Amino acid sequence: MESDESRRVNRALNKMSKLYREVKSRKLAALGLHPGQDVLLWLLAQEEDGMTVSQLAAQLGIESPTATRTLARMEKRELFRREPVPSDRRQVRIVLTEHARRLIPEIEAAWDELAEETLGGLSPEQRSAVVEALEDANDRLRDQVEESVLTEE
Known part of the structure; x- marks a missing residue:
């Protein structure tokens, strides 16, 4: 990016x-x-x-x-x-x-x-894409948080 x-x-x-x-x-x-x-x-x-x-x-x-x-x-x-x-x-x-x-x-x-x-204000398709992108981002960040917690233990 x-x-x-x-x-x-x-x-x-x-x-x-x-x-x-x-x-x-x-x-x-x-x-x-x-x-x-x-x-x-x-x-x-x-x-x-x-x-x-x-x-x-x-x-x-x-x-x-x-x-x-x-x-x-x-x-x-x-x-x-x-x-x-x-x-x-x-x-x-x-x-x-x-x-x-x-x-x-x-x-x-x-x-x-x-x-x-x-x-x-977004179309149903746009809303779906935004929510999917946010859920994917949350999953990636959650994985990082879980990895750092595991390495600290």
């Missing part, structure tokens, strides 16, 4: 990342949520019986202490309850409350709006 092109790519991705996060943050704020909490709630909603903190962290690709801190911030809003795991008394499952379940369609609507605002 030519130097001018790589600078253009870098600038575009940095700008996109910041703008996307800011707009998403504003939409989530209207629901009383912070970025990241939406994905956490959505994942929990997929599991009727909830998940342990370690399962949730693994699904999110974060460390358990990070998930614990996020949950601590959310606990005040009564978005979930902790239930004991019958087979392991040391573990608890995080289960969404009905209040949180009612937020899921609103979270999904915010995501839909954001996707439309971001790529809605």
Whole structure:
């Protein structure tokens, strides 16, 4: 890749990342949520019986202490309850409350709006190409991150 092109790519991705996060943050704020909490709630909603903190962290690709801190911030809003795991008394499952379940369609609507605002002006073919390119780039970067973690161990 030519130097001018790589600078253009870098600038575009940095700008996109910041703008996307800011707009998403504003939409989530209207629901009383912070970025990241939406994905956490959505994942929990997929599991009727909830998940342990370690399962949730693994699904999110974060460390358990990070998930614990996020949950601590959310606990005040009564978005979930902790239930004991019958087979392991040391573990608890995080289960969404009905209040949180009612937020899921609103979270999904915010995501839909954001996707439309971001790529809605493109043709279906262009949107597909953009999403495919981003997914491929994510895979390449994820491979690099996983390789560096493995070499550090």
